[in-house]
Amino acid sequence: MSPKTSKTAKTSGRHGGRSAGRRRMEMTPARITMLVLAAVTLVFIFQNTQETKIRLLVPEVTMPLWAALLATALIGALCGAYFMGRRR
Template structure:
């Protein structure tokens, strides 16, 4: 018996695609722009969290919002229906 051969260019189950893709470059650029925007906005602001009102730097609030959004985005993209 001869081993089965695959078509040229077909991926085998353990192989990964290229490390640099247009999608990854886009995500990286968006992350860099978001970090620049976040760290340029450092003044203190008042935020109401349901009942209490807290004062914190805007950059911290933006980082927390970005982290929570990234977590939920990654979670829902990985879930299989």
């Protein structure tokens, strides 16, 4: 083996570099933006606490506006996660 080959073989082994199964939780601009948007969404939801009437196809339901907004946000997040998962 040449010195170059043996050196790269040592560093590219199991313990060289990053572990294959681990991902680092780095704070990227996209993650920071998502955290800020989630915080603003929660503030918006919990600022709107009055009762409201909501029509779900046929029945009319009276419930706190924050619960309707939170349910809508959760449904949207689940749909987004589902479609992003299918994309990979």
